[in-house]
Amino acid sequence: MRLCLVFDKVRPDTTGVYFERACQQLGIACDHWWLRNAPQIPSGYDLYLRVDHGEYTVDLPERLRPRVFYAIDTHLKRSWQSIRALARRYDLVCCAQRAAAMRLPGALWVPLGCDPAWMEPGPGGGPWDVVFIGHDGGNPRKFILQAVRERYPNSYVGTAPHTQLLSLYAQGKIGFNYSIRGEINMRVFEVLAAGALLVTNTLPQDEMASLGLREGEHYVAYQRLEDLFACLDAWLADEAGRRRIAQAGAAVVRREHTYAKRLAQVLAAAKDHGPAL
Numbered sequence: 371m372r373l374c375l376v377f378d379k380v381r382p383d384t385t386g387v388y389f390e391r392a393c394q395q396l397g398i399a400c401d402h403w404w405l406r407n408a409p410q411i412p413s414g415y416d417l418y419l420r421v422d423h424g425e426y427t428v429d430l431p432e433r434l435r436p437r438v439f440y441a442i443d444t445h446l447k448r449s450w451q452s453i454r455a456l457a458r459r460y461d462l463v464c465c466a467q468r469a470a471a472m473r474l475p476g477a478l479w480v481p482l483g484c485d486p487a488w489m490e491p492g493p494g495g496g497p498w499d500v501v502f503i504g505h506d507g508g509n510p511r512k513f514i515l516q517a518v519r520e521r522y523p524n525s526y527v528g529t530a531p532h533t534q535l536l537s538l539y540a541q542g543k544i545g546f547n548y549s550i551r552g553e554i555n556m557r558v559f560e561v562l563a564a565g566a567l568l569v570t571n572t573l574p575q576d577e578m579a580s581l582g583l584r585e586g587e588h589y590v591a592y593q594r595l596e597d598l599f600a601c602l603d604a605w606l607a608d609e610a611g612r613r614r615i616a617q618a619g620a621a622v623v624r625r626e627h628t629y630a631k632r633l634a635q636v637l638a639a640a641k642d643h644g645p646a647l
Contacts, residue, residue: 383532444470496541539564
């Protein structure tokens with residue numbers, strides 16, 4: 371099989387790069403093309419997989435078939451309108467968020483994942499109390515992160531190269547997450563894969579359970595912002611409980627939620643949708 375991966379490699383940690391690595395892990399021949407060069411992409415590939423990176427003004431030429439669109443930013447209002455318009459031009463659309471997959475006819479839910487090949491899971495008890503890797507963003511997350519910095523000065527809150535993500539999370543007792551709209555984001559899988567205790571704002575429990583992740587067994591969720599610090603304090607003090615939950619979560623994610631598994635899911639679905647495969 372020859373796969374054409376289409377995305378703009380503007381960052382080394384964009385999802386398309388993880389899919390590219392997944393191809394290598396699965397032994398699938400693939401070529402990467404920038405979206406801006408789409409008119410020059412030749413025909414003849416077994417599948418054209420476009421991975422969402424936030425650019426919607428350019429699309430693949432109609433002649434390139436079969437084609438799949440992996441839509442990631444469906445939880446962002448400005449992106450959703452463009453994604454919905456593009457979806458009808460693809461043989462199959464896969465969405466990183468289940469809510470979007472349910473709103474697009476024939477779409478498939480394919481959550482984000484992790485690439486545990488970067489490292490082995492850590493003990494979840496390193497020098498940092500709390501680790502959050504990412505940008506502060508807008509309200510209310512930037513205020514929450516600032517409060518975490520002030521209350522837990524022995525923490526790592528900021529950006530880092532993608533090759534160090536799992537290593538940094540593995541050095542934290544707690545990996546903190548605040549999803550913008552309660553979506554299951556990439557950070558969920560990264561924290562869990564690293565072996566830190568995931569403490570997150572409320573996520574859809576039915577979606578998490580369908581992924582084999584149960585609150586209190588594989589991760590911890592706080593219901594209200596006013597409960598956040600009490601939650602963090604309690605789990606920082608409970609080393610045995612923290613390690614037990616973190617290790618259980620790491621086992622599930624590293625086994626079931628890798629990008630190699632995600633790519634295999636996409637390819638299997640594409641085969642079902644198109645006789646060309």
